[in-house]
Amino acid sequence: xxxxxxxxxxxxxxxxxxxxxxxxxxxxxxxxxxxxxxxxxxxxxxxxxxxxxxxxxxxxxxxxxxxxxxxxxxxxxxxxxxxxxxxxxxxxxxxxxxxxxxxxxxxxxxxxxxxxxxxxxxxxxxxxxxxxxxxxxxxxxxxxxxxxxxxxxxxxxxxxxxxxxxxxxxxxxxxxxxxxxxxxxxxxxxxxxxxxxxxxxxxxxxxxxxxxxxxxxxxxxxxxxxxxxxxxxxxxxxxxxxxxxxxxxxxxxxxxxxxxxxxxxxxxxxxxxxxxxxxxxxxxxxxxxxxxxxxxxxxxxxxxxxxxxxxxxxxxxxxxxxxxxxxxxxxxxxxxxxxxxxxxxxxxxxxxxxxxxxxxxxxxxxxxxxxxxxxxxxxxxxxxxxxxxxxxxxxxxxxxxxxxxxxxxxxxxxxxxxxxxxxxxxxxxxxxxxxxxxxxxxxxxxxxxxxxxxxxxxxxxxxxxxxxxxxxxxxxxxxxxxxxxxxxxxxxxxxxxxxxxxxxxxxxxxxxxxxxxxxxxxxxxxxxxxxxxxxxxxxxxxxxxxxxxxxxxxxxxxxxxxxxxxxxxxxxxxxxxxxxxxxxxxxxxxxxxxxxxxxxxxxxxxx
Amino acid sequence: xxxxxxxxxxxxxxxxxxxxxxxxxxxxxxxxxxxxxxxxxxxxxxxxxxxxxxxxxxxxxxxxxxxxxxxxxxxxxxxxxxxxxxxxxxxxxxxxxxxxxxxxxxxxxxxxxxxxxxxxxxxxxxxxxxxxxxxxxxxxxxxxxxxxxxxxxxxxxxxxxxxxxxxxxxxxxxxxxxxxxxxxxxxxxxxxxxxxxxxxxxxxxxxxxxxxxxxxxxxxxxxxxxxxxxxxxxxxxxxxxxxxxxxxxxxxxxxxxxxxxxxxxxxxxxxx
Numbered sequence: 050x051x052x053x054x055x056x057x058x059x060x061x062x063x064x065x066x067x068x069x070x071x072x073x074x075x076x077x078x079x080x081x082x083x084x085x086x087x088x089x090x091x092x093x094x095x096x097x098x099x100x101x102x103x104x105x106x107x108x109x110x111x112x113x114x115x116x117x118x119x120x121x122x123x124x125x126x127x128x129x130x131x132x133x134x135x136x137x138x139x140x141x142x143x144x145x146x147x148x149x150x151x152x153x154x155x156x157x158x159x160x161x162x163x164x165x166x167x168x169x170x171x172x173x174x175x176x177x178x179x180x181x182x183x184x185x186x187x188x189x190x191x192x193x194x195x196x197x198x199x200x201x202x203x204x205x206x207x208x209x210x211x212x213x214x215x216x217x218x219x220x221x222x223x224x225x226x227x228x229x230x231x232x233x234x235x236x237x238x239x240x241x242x243x244x245x246x247x248x249x250x251x252x253x254x255x256x257x258x259x260x261x262x263x264x265x266x267x268x269x270x271x272x273x274x275x276x277x278x279x280x281x282x283x284x285x286x287x288x289x290x291x292x293x294x295x296x297x298x299x300x301x302x303x304x305x306x307x308x309x310x311x312x313x314x315x316x317x318x319x320x321x322x323x324x325x326x327x328x329x330x331x332x333x334x335x336x337x338x339x340x341x342x343x344x345x346x347x348x349x350x351x352x353x354x355x356x357x358x359x360x361x362x363x364x365x366x367x368x369x370x371x372x373x374x375x376x377x378x379x380x381x382x383x384x385x386x387x388x389x390x391x392x393x394x395x396x397x398x399x400x401x402x403x404x405x406x407x408x409x410x411x412x413x414x415x416x417x418x419x420x421x422x423x424x425x426x427x428x429x430x431x432x433x434x435x436x437x438x439x440x441x442x443x444x445x446x447x448x449x450x451x452x453x454x455x456x457x458x459x460x461x462x463x464x465x466x467x468x469x470x471x472x473x474x475x476x477x478x479x480x481x482x483x484x485x486x487x488x489x490x491x492x493x494x495x496x497x498x499x500x501x502x503x504x505x506x507x508x509x510x511x512x513x514x515x516x517x518x519x520x521x522x523x524x525x526x527x528x529x530x531x532x533x534x535x536x537x538x539x540x541x542x543x544x545x546x547x548x549x550x551x552x553x554x555x556x557x558x559x560x561x562x563x564x565x566x567x568x569x570x571x572x573x574x575x576x577x578x579x580x581x582x583x584x585x586x587x588x589x590x591x592x593x594x595x596x597x598x599x600x601x602x603x604x605x606x607x608x609x610x611x612x613x614x615x616x617x618x619x620x621x622x623x624x625x626x627x628x629x630x631x632x633x634x635x636x637x638x639x640x641x642x643x644x645x646x647x648x649x650x651x652x653x654x655x656x
Numbered sequence: 657x658x659x660x661x662x663x664x665x666x667x668x669x670x671x672x673x674x675x676x677x678x679x680x681x682x683x684x685x686x687x688x689x690x691x692x693x694x695x696x697x698x699x700x701x702x703x704x705x706x707x708x709x710x711x712x713x714x715x716x717x718x719x720x721x722x723x724x725x726x727x728x729x730x731x732x733x734x735x736x737x738x739x740x741x742x743x744x745x746x747x748x749x750x751x752x753x754x755x756x757x758x759x760x761x762x763x764x765x766x767x768x769x770x771x772x773x774x775x776x777x778x779x780x781x782x783x784x785x786x787x788x789x790x791x792x793x794x795x796x797x798x799x800x801x802x803x804x805x806x807x808x809x810x811x812x813x814x815x816x817x818x819x820x821x822x823x824x825x826x827x828x829x830x831x832x833x834x835x836x837x838x839x840x841x842x843x844x845x846x847x848x849x850x851x852x853x854x855x856x857x858x859x860x861x862x863x864x865x866x867x868x869x870x871x872x873x874x875x876x877x878x879x880x881x882x883x884x885x886x887x888x889x890x891x892x893x894x895x896x897x898x899x900x901x902x903x904x905x906x907x908x909x910x911x912x913x914x915x916x917x918x919x920x921x922x923x924x925x926x927x928x
Contacts, residue, residue, distance in 0.1 A: 404826055430828045438826045446819040449925060450841035459837070460827035493924035509827065 051120055052077035053226050053259045054101065059115035059129075061096050061105060070096045070110065072283040078227065083253060083260040085270045085291070087306075088280035089528035090499075094263045097280070098229045101261070102146060103128060103136045119143065120226070142172040145220030149232040151213035155204040161188075161215055162200035168222045187218040191248060209392075210241035214248070221252060228253075231263045238391040239555060240599040243609055246272050265528065267310045268558070268601035271295060272608055279303050291605045309533045310603050311558040317586060322385065322563045324540050325533035343381035346549045347403070347436075347517055352376045352412035354395075354402045358623060371622045372398035373409070374573035375633040380566075382516070383543065385550040387560040389596070390570035393619060396553045399570070400519045403551070404438055405429060417516060434464060437510035441522035443502035447494040453505055454490035460512040479508040483538060500531035507538065511546075519551045524559065536563060557600045561585050566641075569593045573622055574633050579642030589644040665917035671910025679730040682723045690720040692875040700893040710895045712885060716875075718899045725877035726903070732793055732871075732878070733858035737851055739797030740804045745847070747801070748808025749835055753816050763809065769802040774857075775864050782870040792871045796861050800854055807850050811843040818842075845919045852915035856908035879904050 054077065061071040071093040078084045086094045099105040100112055117128040121143060126135070140146075148154040155164060165187060166180040175183060181200070188196035191214040204212055213233065220228055230249065234242035250273060253260050262273055270277055274291040279300065287300040298304045308326045316323065354373035357366045372395045380386040388396040402409040405421060414421040416435050424432055437460075440446035447456055458476045461467050467475045480487050483504040494502055503523065510518050520539070524532040540563060542548055554560050560567060561581065568578040569592065577590040588594050601609075624630075635643035695707070695715035703710045709718040747766065751759040769777065781795035815821065821838050829837070863880020865871030872878040882900035889896050 406822055406826060430830070433826060433828050438823065440819045440823060442819060446823050448820040448824075448838050448842070450844075450923070451837065455837075459824060459829060463828040463830070463833065495925040506823070509823070513827070 050079050052079050053120050054078045054261075055116075055118040056097070056101070057116045057118070059097065059100060059117065060113050061093075061100050061110050062113055063108075063110050069113070069283055071100065074115075074280070074283070074285050076278045076285060076288055078259045078261055080226070080259055081253065081257045083250075083262055083273055083275045084278060085262045085264060085274035085276070086278045086280060087264055087267065087270050089265055089306075089530065091282065092280040093283040094280050095231055098146075098231055098261060098263055101128060101229065102140055102144060103131065104140075138172070141168045141220075141225075142223045143225055144227045144229060145223070145225035147213075147216050147220050147228070147230040147233045150236050151209050151216055152236070154216055155212055157204050159203075160200065161202055161204070161207070165200075165215070165219055165222060168219060172223045183222070184218075187222055188215075190221065190252065191215070191218045193218075209237060210244065213237060213241070213245055217245070217248065217252070221256075224256060225258055227259045227261060229261045229263070232265070233262075234269065235264070235266070239557070239601075240391065240595065242269070243272075243599040243601065246601070247609060249273065266601070267307060267529070268312075268603040271603045271605045272601045274605070279306070295603070295605055305530060307603070309530045311533075311562045312603050313558045313561060313597070313600050314585070314602075316561045316581070318582075320582075322540065322565065322581075324537045325562060343384055345379045346382045346417060347380040347551070348413075348415040349379070349399075349403065350377050350413045350415075352399065352402055352409055352414060354398050354407060354409045356398075356407075366626070368623050368625050369628075371573050371624055371628075371630060373402055374622075374630055376412070376570075376573075376575055377633070378566075378568055378575060378578055380517070380549050380551060382549055383547040384565040385543065385552050385563055386566045386568060387552040387554060387564040388568050388570055389554055389557060389560050391555060391596075391619065393622065394570040395573040395622070396570050397521050398573075400438070400521050400551060400553050404433065404436060404519060406438075431464075434460075434513045435515055436517040436519065437513065437515040439503070439506050439510050439518060439520045439523040441525055443499045443506060443526060444494075446506055447502055449494055451493075452490070453492050453494065453497075456494075457490075457505065457508045457512055460509060464513060466513065475512070479512055482511065482542070483508045498531070499527050500535055503527060503535050504538065507535075507542075511542065514546075515548070517549045517551065519553070521553045522555070523552075525554065525556065532559070539563075557597065569596065572619065574645060576645040577643070578635075579638070583639060583642040587638070587642075589638050589642075664913050665921075668910050668913025668915075668917055671906060672914045675726060675730060675907050675910065678723055679726040683727055686720060686724060688724065690717065691724040691877045692716060700889060700896070702893070702895060709899045710893070712882070712896050713889055713893075718882075718896065721877040721882060722879065722899050722903050725879050725882060725900070728789070728872050728876065728878035729859050729862060729880060729904075730907070732789065732796065732862045733855050735793045736796035736800060736858045736861075737854045739793065740800035740854065741847065741851060743797070744801045744804030745808055747805040748810075749812045749839060749843075751805070752809040752812025752814075753831070753835060753839055755813070755816075759809075762805075766802045766805050769798075770806070774799040774803075775861060778861055778865060779868060779870060782865055787870045787873060789872075792862060792865055795865065795870075796858050799861070800858065804847075804850060804854070807846055808843060811846045812839055815839050815842045841922075844922055848915050848919045848922075852908075852911045855911050856904070859904050859907070 057075045059071055059074045060069055062069045074097055086097060088094045096105055096110060099108065101117055105112065112129050115129060118125045119128050162181065162184055165184040169175040169180045169183055184200060185196050188199055193199055193211055193214050207215065234245050237245065246269065249260060264270060271291065277289060277291050277294040278285055279287040279302065281302045287294065287298065287303045294303060298307055311325060352373055353375055355369040356372055358368040358370060359365065360367040376399055378386065388399060390396045398407060401407045403414050409422060412422065416432065419432060421432055454476050457479050458472055461472055461475055476490065477487050480490060485501060485504050524535050527535060536559065539550065543550060552564065564581045566579065567581050567584040568575045569584065569590065571592045577584060577588065577593045584593065588597055634646045636646050638644055693716065695711060698707060698711050699715040700713055701707060701711045707717045707719065709722065711717055747762055751762045778795040778799040781798055782791055785791035785794065816839065821834065824834055824838055859879060862871050862878060863883050866878055866881040867884035872881050879900040883897055886896035
């Protein structure tokens, strides 16, 4: 079989005197085949796909060597040598592309129809009724409900998952031979991710096109790949059928990558959280010793946070976004409680309400027997010594103009806990604690990698010896091996210092590994809460079940089909001022395992 | 530092330094009369050995006028922009950082000022206060303040929403410390860029005021006054406009280059 695309010895550089982003990459993609290009950030996987579209030049890259042979109707062509006109013909016609961010890859000022028919007009000369009919057909292909209505809508009227379906429909418009998908599900929730993956799989089967799928997530690879190309620092380190890669990886890097991926279900029957497996570390991870008599540290009761929505010419308060709705839970000393849920479920707002970074509407938050919500401005500042926060984006949560030592020292200086050389010693100690070399103290944030920055954020949080740390998606932005290291550091600190973590995450596999207790949030409420084992091994609420079902499993033998998945979109949490929400009532399944009653009837996610 | 002393930064710094030296030292060594002495036989003469930059319609030497005018122009522009930053910075930061009612009140005030053309505003202030050097500075300074305040507010608003500000708040940083440690350094680039651009406009604003008889008073020299005076002779004596025009252009270019490099130097991310 002649491959649709054959990449040979591709080499791409960005500017003089820098290392090549892609050094010597060769692989082929056959018709009807999905090739997953997998690697961590900086591996050159996106640069390879952009080179194939010849879009890399727009970003300052140069293809210095190699051939990229594309099979066209009139014979093969080397894309590396093709001129601008030829490439314009090929892009969007013979090669379609899906980008990562569905929010920004559609133009907000054009209707869906206009954006769908653009390619048809340019490449197929289709206009008017013919183009509209084709657009409708495409929307039906990607299973968008009410396609006729969607044609007239604008991107902002569609949900994230629907927008990504539209992006796929646009890429499919001219029936490309090759579909390039660059991290198409990374920005999406797990339930939507599962649907999009199943959709791409079905379209590939039906049309016989080839798919080049770029991802960093081994679980996604297992769900979608026929063949896998593993990249590391601009080189291909391993290539093979998906089953072989997972069952019998040969390259050390592939082994390490696979080892670092937490797999949902692997903690079955274990009493306490376990550290992550580390790259190159084959010894069995030792579990954290469970506590015999845990005492409560954080008690949240009936916490409710609304955000006002202003509207009308006078910007009056017309409605409320019910971000957190009657949430109650307890976090014990030295333990981790994870809040899981999809974007918009209120898990972040809940964490920020506890710290009063946003003002809650009602309820009570008791930390170590002190009421946070009742505290005045001055007391609150002092109470914040007890509780610190680690943020999601390690690039935005450090001040680019401040030396790292100053940023770690800031909380100590704020509370006058140390000064002069004592302060420097404390800061140096904190750098040791998070395993960063002391000469990093004089550096600025941009000189560090994402994982190192997150260590700085942890050091800053630890500076005032807090009892509680709220980690809001603290490892979501990190590569999987770095993620494992940072998580292990957090668990080590927990064991040594008796810290409590409120761990906010969407990643069920990570949560299963590190939590003592888990709370699942949906539409601002906790729908199910309990010990980790109970939630993962005996989920009761239908939303918890569907969430578990959507999580991709890093095992090519356990693929999900489109028919298995049928999620209803999450309803809007915005309500008029007169709306009076029902109280959260729970049924006790087992000791400490509570399931939300009542709401099941109205918002059942998986009927 | 190495970056600063290479290429663009060096040229920009050199231009700014030379202009400052001329502005400060020229009046000490060159008598005022050199700029006002009229050579009636050589009116509107082109560059000659006697008058290397030529003369104006009254036969005054353009070289001496441009050199001695530097003090007036540079001082007025520098002081006026400094004044607008000194007033606009706290206004903008308070508005952007605290928001709410304070923001609304301050910004409506600024909007009121903005609704007048800057020159008209300066003109009114200057007319009320009376024409002299100090009042010209005050007039231009006040007229430029709303622009600075608006830009600084926008930047402060942007920075105040950054996660590192939230992180610092969670770490118990007070508002004053927050502004000094986190907000100010991060809005500095915008202030530098806007400041250097404002300097150029301030030189021209002074010219406008002088033209209307409210800025520098003849026979004293300022670049703006010279450009205005050249207007009627552009077709027969274009150098009368080119000489002061070049002085303004070179100064502004030097300031912009200097400002760009200063901004880069202050940003740790661009340090090699």
